[in-house]
Amino acid sequence: MPFNLDKFVASPSVEELDSLKKSEIVKVAKHYGIEFQPLMRKDEIKRYVLEYLVDEGVLPSTVLETAITVPTDNTFELKRLEIEMNKEIRLKEMEREREREERERKKEKEEREMQMQMQKEKEEREMQKEREEREERERREAREHELRLKQLELGVIKGSDPKIGLDTRGFDVSKHVKFVPKFRRIMWRNSSTISKSWVSN
DSSP states (O other): OOOOHHHHHHSOOHHHHHHOOHHHHHHHHHHHTOOOOTTSOHHHHHHHHHHHHHHTTSSOTTHHHHSOOOOSOOHHHHHHHHHHHHHHHHHHHHHHHHHHHHHHHHHHHHHHHHHHHHHHHHHHHHHHHHHHHHHHHHHHHHHHHHHHHHHHHHHHHTTOOTTSOSOOTTOOGGGGGGGSOOEEEEEEEOSSOEEEEEEEO
């Protein structure tokens, strides 16, 4: 049958207390307000409950004589439990530290891979840009070469010297005026009119 705390409090007995599990004895001790350490063994807590019930006059003092004798010096047992708890705490801390270091290594690896990927993409973009500029330059040079060939062909067809280009940029007329012959105006008379004309010297 499941443990009934109210039933035990109404009629406590040593026999029923002996049949309880540690968790159930803990409930009884808490109900009576008995102070105890959670790390204590079941028999230790049970003796505290019996002593309380005897002090309150609920149970006769003879029950303590037949109860399990609990060593008064439990320092060694408490120390052992403390060591085990500290060991477990250290193991958990070590596990958390290991997980933290693993997360940091993973994060650093991802950052390095991302930087490498970004650098690779940057280099690919630069190479693509250089390739496009080179192709554009080659196309422009090809068009200019084709245009020069057409200019030379047109010069040959018109009977001009193919060595002379069609580009007249930079030609200064004022520098060549002195090579033009001088003209003077003369007058002559014919039968009906007087004409004026320009002739060279």
